[in-house]
Amino acid sequence: MSKERIIFCDFDGTITVNDNIVAIMKHFNPAGWEAIVEQILDKTISIRQGVGEMFALLPTSRKDEIVEYAINNAVIRDGFKEFVDYCKEQNIKLLITSGGIDFFIYPLLKPFAIPSEHIYCNASTFEGNAIEILWPNHCDEHCKTDCGMCKTSIIRSYDANQYERIIIGDSITDFEGAKLVDTIFARSHLIDMCKQLDYPYHSFETFFDIMKQLEAEPVV
Template identity: 45%
Template sequence: MKPIIFCDFDGTITETDNIISLMTQFVPEESEKIAKSMMEKTITFKDGVSAMFELLSANQKDAVVQYLLDTTIIRKGFGDFVRFAQEEHIPFYIVSGGVDFFIEPLLKRYGPFSGVYCNSADFSGQQIKLVYPNSCDKECTKFKSQGCGCCKPSVIRKVAQKEHFKIVIGDSLSDFEAAKQADLVLARDHLIKRCEDLHLPYKPFETFYDCLDAIKELIK
């Protein structure tokens, strides 16, 4: 089996969730109400994130990017992990519910990657409008109820081949369905409990050196 990696971004590659971080910085009160509705599942993840970004004006783009460049901490060992995957010719995909205009500058020094699947932003209007190019496929059972935006299981089904050993790396809600597609999950935070509840094959991690050890063990 050939390994292939699908890795989350916010809270996985980065130590904190960038969307929460920037909303707390720029529109704390308004975004908190939306976040509460998302947690209570009265609105979908997709609709909630869209509503949050519409609180920001398009001319705040540079300020938002600079804020994240100044404050975001990349999880320890990520650079070494990416280099190892490159040296071993292991396909490495970033699959994120985040947005291209801040993911790309934060990842720039670490690439190239096999692909980056995420949401996009439209700055042509007065407010930031999100665009979702990676929607659910016909097999996605959550099409009507989940509203995932960037549908990670659909991306995995599109990219992975039968001979691939699928490794999903993640931490939370947006990774739950993707984990069900994996042959091995490298999990932290909320995803650990989900894997245990569903009896999914997983290994916990705190840094990407833990992930590196898991991959080396797999391919030796």
């Protein structure tokens, strides 16, 4: 009996052309954010700590303009609408697994009618003086990297004996998940990481590329 296909798809830099968190930081440019990014990339601090510290640099008094900028600045990658439709037609479970934030992810995904229970991301509150990021999808007992939004925990919750697990991503937040799945669709930094460890992957620029490859590969 063939396995059920399930896709774990990143959001920032994958569904959207640009990384929305970086775009927000570049635009509002709070003092110190670039140093935090460097610490995340060289693994001096965890992703959860770094993302939390970056947003803590932004005052909640600017909430409306931050939310408006995040939503209006984002560009959806070509073929995503068709890809969502394709997954529905082929009975492929599509989960959005993102280290991004609810205040821009939910509005940007609303036109695509993806069930809210299939969207995993970080939450936020604007009740204090600075933006506070909340972490509803924390690491399980198998993950010690303090992800914030733990993609590997979500992947592990779907049995490899029952599911053909597929990841689509672009960055450091997708790399640990890529170690667990059957198929990797990669771009940008994730390609570099796959090459370093000699992991097989399919590169993509649009979601049309991904659909073409899925059609070419028989279900496991």
